Amino acid sequence: MATTSIADKLAKLEKKIAKREKAIADETKELDKDRAEYNKLYIMFLSDKYKLSGKELFSAIEREHEQLEKLREGEQSDDDADSTSTVGDTAVRHGSFPRNNMSEGALNE
Numbered sequence: 001m002a003t004t005s006i007a008d009k010l011a012k013l014e015k016k017i018a019k020r021e022k023a024i025a026d027e028t029k030e031l032d033k034d035r036a037e038y039n040k041l042y043i044m045f046l047s048d049k050y051k052l053s054g055k056e057l058f059s060a061i062e063r064e065h066e067q068l069e070k071l072r073e074g075e076q077s078d079d080d081a082d083s084t085s086t087v088g089d090t091a092v093r094h095g096s097f098p099r100n101n102m103s104e105g106a107l108n109e
Helices: 002-049 053-070 087-093
Strands: none
Touching: 002 053
């Protein structure tokens, strides 16, 4: 009889876990959509603010990403020593670009 009780509890817990996993998956999907929309709008904002478009904007974002990777590796960026910077370079150096989920595909949307 104790075995039946344990089996029932296991079945209930399995259903509860499955329900929670589905809820988490749905929330994750919604979060990913919100992040994609945020990135798209932020790129549009930066494009307007710094008067950059297309490849110029993408290049500025790539430079920022490369500089971030160098900082993570403990290296000093070559951009810091460069005296001929543009507005985009300045924005990159001061971290004005978002750092999450950026891709060239987001620029084309």
